[in-house]
Amino acid sequence: MARLNLPEATRFEKVPVSIYVDQETASLAVANRIADLIRDRQANDRQAVLGLATGATPIRVYEELVRLHREEGLSFRNVVTFNLDEYYPMQPDAAQSYVAFMNAKLFDHVDIDRDNIHIPDGTIPVEDIHEYCRTYEQKIVAHGGIDLQLLGIGRTGHIGFNEPGSAPDSETRLVTLNDVTRSDAARDFGGKENVPTQAITMGIGTIFKARVIILMAWSAKKAEIVKKAVEGEMSAEVPATFLQLSDNVEFVLDQDAATALTRFDNP
Numbered sequence: 001m002a003r004l005n006l007p008e009a010t011r012f013e014k015v016p017v018s019i020y021v022d023q024e025t026a027s028l029a030v031a032n033r034i035a036d037l038i039r040d041r042q043a044n045d046r047q048a049v050l051g052l053a054t055g056a057t058p059i060r061v062y063e064e065l066v067r068l069h070r071e072e073g074l075s076f077r078n079v080v081t082f083n084l085d086e087y088y089p090m091q092p093d094a095a096q097s098y099v100a101f102m103n104a105k106l107f108d109h110v111d112i113d114r115d116n117i118h119i120p121d122g123t124i125p126v127e128d129i130h131e132y133c134r135t136y137e138q139k140i141v142a143h144g145g146i147d148l149q150l151l152g153i154g155r156t157g158h159i160g161f162n163e164p165g166s167a168p169d170s171e172t173r174l175v176t177l178n179d180v181t182r183s184d185a186a187r188d189f190g191g192k193e194n195v196p197t198q199a200i201t202m203g204i205g206t207i208f209k210a211r212v213i214i215l216m217a218w219s220a221k222k223a224e225i226v227k228k229a230v231e232g233e234m235s236a237e238v239p240a241t242f243l244q245l246s247d248n249v250e251f252v253l254d255q256d257a258a259t260a261l262t263r264f265d266n267p
């Protein structure tokens, strides 16, 4: 595949896009950026505030961060994390919870202070969710805002669990999951009927406030939705298109996820 980076070739792209030869190379590059941020803040006696995502996409990034901790002494003592989302309802000790995911992939293997970890709580009584979500937003602000937000992208174009219809200024809230999203999660839950119908997610407005936003996507499965997000008209139908409004966003793709972009798809 030709690697076209000429302005003419990328003129349909409404966000900065970095394309790596494969997921491995891309993941290591993202992990190194996170490590640099953490070390830079350490040198200045400051915290690094990370917005974290779940799903298959960031797993290799987390593995590399764990390796950097184990083998190269990268400490997470100054790291504060806010996860994007959690199913609702969800017990934190359930195998499918994003709490279990984050513990298994990252938190159990590094020296982060447990008090610095924030993941939306899937056990909050429904009548308290509104207040809980306001507090989640306030905690992000109290920590000085998110320095670097990791994102994946769902097949519906969702970021976090901001499904089609989400507003660009939306905040942390309870949402209803799209049918496609629940189908995609069916395997983890042993059938779609077991997938919760709701979730608590940071809003698109919450994500926007991050100082750096990195959306990662790998494989041909994501190529069509990536094209819509990068080149499509901005619309609530594809929530990731709202990232076109941000000056701080970068899409990090492997070659397969980039194949539908006009610069490659145009013979």
Ligand code: GLP
Pocket (backbone or CB within 6 Å): 053, 054, 055, 056, 057, 058, 084, 085, 151, 152, 153, 154, 155, 159, 160, 161, 181
């Ligand atoms: C879930 C998560 C999203 C994630 C998306 C894509 O819906 N809530 O944050 O980006 O799945 O998942 P994957 O990375 O497995 O493709």
